[in-house]
Amino acid sequence: SGNTVYFTCRAEGNPKPQIIWLRNNNALNMRDDSRLNLLEDGTLMIQDTRETDQGVYQCMAKNVAGEVKTSEVTLRYFGAPSRPSFVIQPQNTEVLVGESVTLECSATGQPQPRITWTKGDRTPLPNDVRISITPSGGLYMQNVVQG
Template sequence: MLLKPASLPGLLCFLLLPSFSCSCPSRCLCFRTTVRCMHLMLETIPDIPPQTSILDLRFNHIKEIQPGAFRRLKNLNTLLLNNNQIKHIVRRSFEDLENLKYLFLHNNKISRIHPGTFSQLESLKRLRLDSNALLCDCDLMWLAELLKEYAEQGSSIQTAATCEAPRELHGRSIITLTAQEFNCERPRITSEPHDVDVLLGNTVYFTCRAEGNPKPAIIWLHNNNEIDMKDDNRLNLLQDGTLMIQNTKESDKGVYQCMAKNIAGEVKTQEVVLRYFGTPCN
């Protein structure tokens, strides 16, 4: 039986890539579970077969990694993204890659990396971030702490990450920097809340302002439990850190405390009390 010419590509795909679903990206080279897409002037990450264990995207023009770009690649072991034009690593760039061992990101233009970017990489053995444009300010201190944690635990993870800026830290290994060199500043409270007596159904404001570097997040506690504003639309955190409670009710009574927190530390205000002295007149 003679095969028609149109059927030959499918036969070749079946013979050469028995473990793939014959979905090799255009112009890439695929063999078994290895996908190589080097020197193709790619600007975005192509669709990759889910069985891929080695993905080589070196020497392209990739500028960003979309969140979840590699989510389907449960078997990915090696990811080579070096020698591209990546500027920022955003949140969830490498999520669900629990089998990834080798991540190469050197020779890019990376200046910012979102905190926690590598926290899900449970199998990581080697991470390269050298030869980038890393800005070693307080926003990157989390990475230094992570790399130090690897070293202190006697981890076999090999890492490389160096500062590009500021000028006084140029060329320094991130793992050698102190909190002072990152120019981090612990939060400090500049305006404290005060006790409040209120009529049921009225609106209450608890003031809290804080400074620090980076700008601290404001968290409110009620009876030592963190308040989740999403649980009750009567509660609002204003832009300046003030807690607003509308249409107050009996369950709002108790002790309130403000906490200001950033990567350099946290600080709490004095505890204050919300009390009721009656119900509003009709």
């Protein structure tokens, strides 16, 4: 389970301003989630933090005379480290010379693992404009040559 996070906010005004906390520009409804609490002094307390709590937080103070917002702060959530495991493993693939091919590969883990590709005897891939790694970790090769 997660930690407890406190975001502090102090505001003065006449009449005393109402404190509203925003996550990603949406007002937080403390009644929707028992893990969220607005303390007497305006502090936002988030208990048992989880991945869905990630985002940009802002405090807004509001009364009949107007409203003011604090600068934004970002909450990032890092779960317990977990070993990488493959979601998609590359398959043996045949391709004609001159064609393009993507060898799919994808892995999960905490933090997100970085996928690297090597050739045959663990030789790093050459720097070649025809070769790129897809966002998911696949290997894309254009205009394949015999090797």
